[in-house]
Amino acid sequence: MATYTRKNAWNQNGTFSNSDLLWYAKGVRAMQARALNDQASWWFFAAIHNEYLSGQTTFPGWAYISAPPAVPTSPLPSQSIRDKFWNQCQHQSWYFEPWHRGYLIAIEAQIRAIVIGLGGPNDWSLPYWNYFGPGNQYKIPPAFTQLTLPDGSPNPLFVKARYGPRNNGDIYIPLPPVSQDCQRNTIYTGSNAVTPNPGYGGPSTGFSNAGSVSGNLENNPHNMVHTYIGGSITSTDYGLMSDPGTAALDPIFYLHHCNIDRMWASWNAAGNANPTSTNWLKGPAATGGRKFVMPMPSSRAGWVYTPNDMKSLSQLNYVYDNLSTGITKQLVGSLAQRLTKLGVNLIQTQPQPDENMDMGGNSEMVGANEGALTLKNSGARTAVRFQKEAWAKVPKSLMNASVTKVPDHVYLQLENVKGKMDSNVLAVSVNHKLAGHVSLFGLRKASSNDGHHGGAGLTFILDITNLVDELHLNNALDADSLDVTISPDNDIPNDEEITVGRVSLHRQPQS
Ligand SMILES: [Cu+2]
Secondary structure (H helix, E strand, O other): OOOEEEOEOOHHHHOOOOHHHHHHHHHHHHHHOOOOOOOOOHHHHHHHHOOOOOOOOOOOOHHHOOOOOOOOOOOOOOHHHHHHHOOOOOOOOOOHHHHHHHHHHHHHHHHHHHHHHOOOOOOOOOOEOOOOOOHHHHEOOHHHOOOEOOOOOEOOOOOOOOOOOOOOOOOEOOOOOOOOHHHHOOOOOOEEOOEOOOOOOOOOOOOOOOOOOOOHHHHHHHHHHHHHHHOEEEOOEEOHHHOOOOHHHOOHHHHHHHHHHHHHHHHHHOOOOOOOOHHHHOOHHHHOOOOEEEEEOOEEEEEEEOHHHHOOHHHOOEEEOOOOOOOOOOHHHHHHHHHHHOOOOOOOOOOOOOOOEOOOOOOEEEEEOOOOEEEEOOEEEEEEEEOHHHHHHHHHHHHOOOOOOOOOEEEEEEEEEEOOOOOOEEEEEEOOEEEEEEEOOOHHHHHOOOOOOOOOOEEEEEEOHHHHHHHHHOOOOOOOEEEEEEEEOOOOOOOOOEEEEEEEEEEEOOO
């Protein structure tokens, strides 16, 4: 059934000798030549993802973006067209994967139609940027950083506001902290021995243009790659990729998402299942939310799709030339490793059942800090105090560890993180050991009062099970608190504030 093959953008060293990239550039140029209110324009497509066209009187308002690209802010399409198509992207949600798959199919169809019209190959397909690939592939393909095409005309793939992880215009993905560990997860929504909360694909939500908790694929690599590509210089000049309301203006956006889509396909190909609940399959429209709908070259009215239509590449007309990520799932292996470390004799090991627990379903809060924290450049430090009785179950479960009594999982939660600048990554440490990194992609939207959650901000769930195991082995769990430090990767400008509502600690029993 497959007619189209999406290939690695680093073929021919990621230069314009790779004809997929050269035709992409020509397609982007043609879409950029169309007006904002043309449903087949570059600008309209970026607004389908998310936009800052009205009510924003400074950057990231689209009128304040420094060219290139020169972003038009008029003529606006009618209100009904905007309500139907714009601000659809699904984030912090189990719809993240299927919504973006349909979005890629739609822009690929637009560009393919242009390529064919210009006499190019009629099977042109969107290339992907696999930053996890060998050699130089962690760097942005060079075709995106040159000022001109081979014929000397301006390169539409070049974007000024793309600053990179060191904010100096050098665009690459730092590995680690960006990783594809999420590919080891075995549950789309929920958790088990190898899948930390809230699961690979994200928490069950309704229509979620800006939400609260990202799934593991969305959190890392997706969100991390966004903020590392975008970066920032000041609070009034940060990279387009750093914020969902400007991200799809940068042509690298679609190659990044193509890789995320490839990872999802790879995860399914490894035998992991998508949700089977009708709420997921039918999408938010089935319960009164908006429809997923895209303009198509063949249909001005738009193509309506559901997660059920997107759930497997076998139903669609494209494939990836390569689905390997170099990560294999090790369900029993990683549990065995944990138990061995805790001194459990594994001789009678039986395979663990693949439990599918809903996020937070059986978890219990076992500690918290005093309350809100403000993050400055120097970061923030807080004591997460144990709630004695509840916490006592954690060390107890560790002491009683056996093959049939798998000890608790422990999560640290940064709740209701709010602010206006998405272009940052926070490093979180517990008792001076790194617990993980989180990207603030989506922070502004999630913090604004007109957001769907009324500005609740982003919440991050860090799996600190191994760290707590380590403390237990070092007899360091008899203190009355954990010491948590949060350090920003990028400077937080003086006029900006990032707040953390609360830092809390949770246990999740495994048996
Ligand atoms: Cu994205």
